[in-house]
Amino acid sequence: MNGEELRERIHREFPDGIYLDWACTSGIKPPGCAEAVYRALCGTTSNINRGAYSKENQAGMNIFLLREQLRLFFDAPEDAVPVFTANVTQALDAAIRGSVGPEDHVIISGLEHHAVTRTLTEIGADYSVIPARQDGSADPEAFEALVRPETKAVVLNHASNISGTVNPVSGIFEKAGRHGLLRILDTAQSAGSLPVSMTKLNTDILCFTGHKGLLGPQGTGGMILTQETADRLKPFLTGGTGSESAVYTMPEFLPDKFEAGTLNLPGLAGLKASLDWIGGQDLRKIHEREMDIAQKFASAAEALPGLSIAGGTDYSGERCPVVSVIFDEAAGDPSDAAARLDEDYGIMTRSGLHCAPLAHKTLGSWPRGTVRFSFGPFTTPEEGRAATEALAQIVNRT
Ligand SMILES: Cc1ncc(COP(=O)(O)O)c(C=O)c1O
Incomplete structure (x- = not known):
């Protein structure tokens, strides 16, 4: 699928956009x-x-x-x-x-x-x-x-x-x-x-x-x-x-x-x-679903040229569903990638430094920061897949 076709498909399937900034704030509130x-x-x-x-x-x-x-x-x-x-x-x-x-x-x-x-x-x-x-x-x-x-x-x-x-x-x-x-x-x-x-x-x-x-x-x-x-x-x-x-x-x-x-x-x-x-929810089940999305997304992102994942790609243990993608110089600038995710695909993420310079130094993402994809209780596997495809097109410049 070329760039134009993917953009059209994502906008058609997710007319309200795809919210992947749950680590910042819960962008969708529960009923009540x-x-x-x-x-x-x-x-x-x-x-x-x-x-x-x-x-x-x-x-x-x-x-x-x-x-x-x-x-x-x-x-x-x-x-x-x-x-x-x-x-x-x-x-x-x-x-x-x-x-x-x-x-x-x-x-x-x-x-x-x-x-x-x-x-x-x-x-x-x-x-x-x-x-x-x-x-x-x-x-x-x-x-x-x-x-x-x-x-x-x-x-x-x-x-x-x-x-x-x-x-x-x-x-x-x-x-x-x-x-x-x-x-x-x-x-x-x-x-x-x-x-x-x-x-x-x-x-x-x-x-x-x-x-x-x-x-x-x-x-x-x-x-x-x-x-x-x-x-x-x-x-x-x-x-x-x-x-x-x-x-x-x-x-x-x-x-x-x-x-x-x-x-x-x-x-x-x-x-x-x-x-x-x-x-009223089974939090363990919700967490498992979020982690499955995070795991699949992290593994796919790391396979792309010039990208790596802060803290590694293993989401099988005790961890939260936050995936920060580090871009090497050749892969481009994380803030540009996040802007394209939003403008071209309606995918909402956070880029750069996330109010935690010490943690960026610890995790090897200083000073350029990352594009952070974070998943929440209302994130669907389809949204995770769409984010993977969009990121691949941006990095591969297709
Ligand atoms: C680990 C951590 N501590 C503190 C904060 C600050 O949260 P708040 O803006 O709700 O005070 C954040 C928010 O991003 C956070 O992720």
């Missing part, structure tokens, strides 16, 4: 999410924790139920409490800025996002990167040697937003716990894709975002922690909470200690509806 956001804005609406009327109590109850739903979803300890923020970036900021000062040292993996590396740089804290294994994940054997007397925390990305590579969190955090270090986990890519157990992963603060694998609206996210852990942190955001209003300092108790200001209640209503939808 948009309706829940709409309902939360209809008629007389209210805040929570502030007014003295039953409507507020009902709104407060919905948020209480969502906290419990999230606690169970992440298999968090019974006394852990989800605190809401606008996204995982704010949650990581709250956890890191609340515990780390310029005099402290922090240990991180080589797969971290700017949500961690920029924050540590802005704080001025010294940090060490755990040496990586072949696939880019942190080597647990290399962890212990990095611990110093001034080490305060370990921050790990559960799964890379470039390669889907999963860090061996449980083992590293288990060792970190023996040194009394605060263990902070970024689940931006894993939540909703892989099973994430805060308990099994030996995590003190689990940070999540609502709009990626949890399929909720943008502007939702948070961190889950116990009161004991909260006592080790300073509040990063300060202001009114609707509680202890006579006192000029922040309340010490959860979730109020970290929830100054009004929450994004319509967004959280949408997140709740998305979690309800996820709760």
Whole structure:
């Protein structure tokens, strides 16, 4: 099939385009999410924790139920409490800025996002990167040697937003716990894709975002922690909470200690509806289907001249369905390829550097970056095949 014929066929079969940027945000929401956001804005609406009327109590109850739903979803300890923020970036900021000062040292993996590396740089804290294994994940054997007397925390990305590579969190955090270090986990890519157990992963603060694998609206996210852990942190955001209003300092108790200001209640209503939808699915099956698409796409892409896959082509183990294609000089520029995918075929991807320069260095895709294809619960095998054919035509210049 020549270029013109393929372009025509793809546009005919996928008139709305092919969304392959799920690692960035869930571009398609499940049934019920948009309706829940709409309902939360209809008629007389209210805040929570502030007014003295039953409507507020009902709104407060919905948020209480969502906290419990999230606690169970992440298999968090019974006394852990989800605190809401606008996204995982704010949650990581709250956890890191609340515990780390310029005099402290922090240990991180080589797969971290700017949500961690920029924050540590802005704080001025010294940090060490755990040496990586072949696939880019942190080597647990290399962890212990990095611990110093001034080490305060370990921050790990559960799964890379470039390669889907999963860090061996449980083992590293288990060792970190023996040194009394605060263990902070970024689940931006894993939540909703892989099973994430805060308990099994030996995590003190689990940070999540609502709009990626949890399929909720943008502007939702948070961190889950116990009161004991909260006592080790300073509040990063300060202001009114609707509680202890006579006192000029922040309340010490959860979730109020970290929830100054009004929450994004319509967004959280949408997140709740998305979690309800996820709760009715077999997540393992969805993940298997996404990984099958990722595996086939990665193998086909790597067979094309001048292309390789960040983190390797093996998607059979624990990994997220994110495939970043590295272009050598002769194969062309990743950003040009992504522009052609969109303009000529209606295929939506992300190109260049993905807010994670450290991870690009670890995975060998620095400084040109990649074209990232990421698959989600509504991606079909036909869409994966169309992306393979389009990429082949772009690279082969046919
Ligand atoms: C691993 C990782 N951490 C943090 C973030 C930041 O997510 P958000 O923009 O929802 O705060 C992302 C988003 O791309 C990510 O992939």
